[in-house]
Amino acid sequence: xxxxxxxxxxxxxxxxxxxxxxxxxxxxxxxxxxxxxxxxxxxxxxxxxxxxxxxxxxxxxxxxxxxxxxxxxxxxxxxxxxxxxxxxxxxxxxxxxxxxxxxxxxxxxxxxxxxxxxxxxxxxxxxxxxxxxxxxxxxxxxxxxxxxxxxxxxxxxxxxxxxxxxxxxxxxxxxxxxxxxxxxxxxxxxxxxxxxxxxxxxxxxxxxxxxxxxxxxxxxxxxxxxxxxxxxxxxxxxxxxxxxxxxxxxxxxxxx
Amino acid sequence: xxxxxxxxxxxxxxxxxxxxxxxxxxxxxxxxxxxxxxxxxxxxxxxxxxxxxxxxxxxxxxxxxxxxxxxxxxxxxxxxxxxxxxxxxxxxxxxxxxxxxxxxxx
Numbered sequence: 001x002x003x004x005x006x007x008x009x010x011x012x013x014x015x016x017x018x019x020x021x022x023x024x025x026x027x028x029x030x031x032x033x034x035x036x037x038x039x040x041x042x043x044x045x046x047x048x049x050x051x052x053x054x055x056x057x058x059x060x061x062x063x064x065x066x067x068x069x070x071x072x073x074x075x076x077x078x079x080x081x082x083x084x085x086x087x088x089x090x091x092x093x094x095x096x097x098x099x100x101x102x103x104x105x106x107x108x109x110x111x112x113x114x115x116x117x118x119x120x121x122x123x124x125x126x127x128x129x130x131x132x133x134x135x136x137x138x139x140x141x142x143x144x145x146x147x148x149x150x151x152x153x154x155x156x157x158x159x160x161x162x163x164x165x166x167x168x169x170x171x172x173x174x175x176x177x178x179x180x181x182x183x184x185x186x187x188x189x190x191x192x193x194x195x196x197x198x199x200x201x202x203x204x205x206x207x208x209x210x211x212x213x214x215x216x217x218x219x220x221x222x223x224x225x226x227x228x229x230x231x232x233x234x235x236x237x238x239x240x241x242x243x244x245x246x247x248x249x250x251x252x253x254x255x256x
Numbered sequence: 257x258x259x260x261x262x263x264x265x266x267x268x269x270x271x272x273x274x275x276x277x278x279x280x281x282x283x284x285x286x287x288x289x290x291x292x293x294x295x296x297x298x299x300x301x302x303x304x305x306x307x308x309x310x311x312x313x314x315x316x317x318x319x320x321x322x323x324x325x326x327x328x329x330x331x332x333x334x335x336x337x338x339x340x341x342x343x344x345x346x347x348x349x350x351x352x353x354x355x356x357x358x359x360x361x362x
Binding site for chain 1: 262283284285286289290293294296297298301
């Protein structure tokens, strides 16, 4: 595929922005654990995973900028809070360690399903990038599957906190697969090889048995993720947005 | 920060295939799986290692007895440097008519 028509390009831009914002915002939330994670070793591990996500976001923003003629930094830092398109799952503050682990667990599996499918995307630059991203994501899945198990088996309090986190995030976790305006166009062009609803079913098949194995309540599915799954914003995210745009916003015209 | 239940794991790294495993440092972790993750974070995430060995510290048998390791008498003849062959080598080279190129021995 060498050229894209305007409709397809717009649809691809929407997909890239959604994926980049997921990684970017989650990377910022979990980088807050730097210095305060449960043990020094985990502090380094969580910080490193967060850096991985920001790195993936950077690569996706650059792909997007190349497609639309924008600037990656400007896309990343130059939008108002309501201009971001991450899934509602990333609207929540990091809260406690169990809540952060619950979110990572839900997100990493969703991301893995999405990336597996996109590895065969007809848009070769995206397929190439995704293949690289997946190599780093292998470790993320291992790490957060392990933490889910540890907290689930770690005693009454950690189990209860983890169950509460899963319960609170379950509906918003579905929004990683919220429909995109240009989805039909992307699927027809095989840029997105499968529909987001197909991917969501696959994600549920992976997440549910793991929750059951950890003796965690498996929530019933709450219908389909709404069309506003990537446009709903919260005060918590507005606060985070203020934090991560503080430096870039202090001198709008500066060259860094 | 480490809890009493944590164990210490010694981490050895290999920089390139075929190189010896060299001690890199240690990590605290409650079990083998997390020890593996943390060893990777500390000694392998910047493409600096070909392979890691992660060994529980309590599996290591330590020998540090000076009576065994630092015998008090002069045993310098047991070291390869205990024999001075430099001058003998030079003389041999001269007889053979080849220039003395490498520094050998002490």
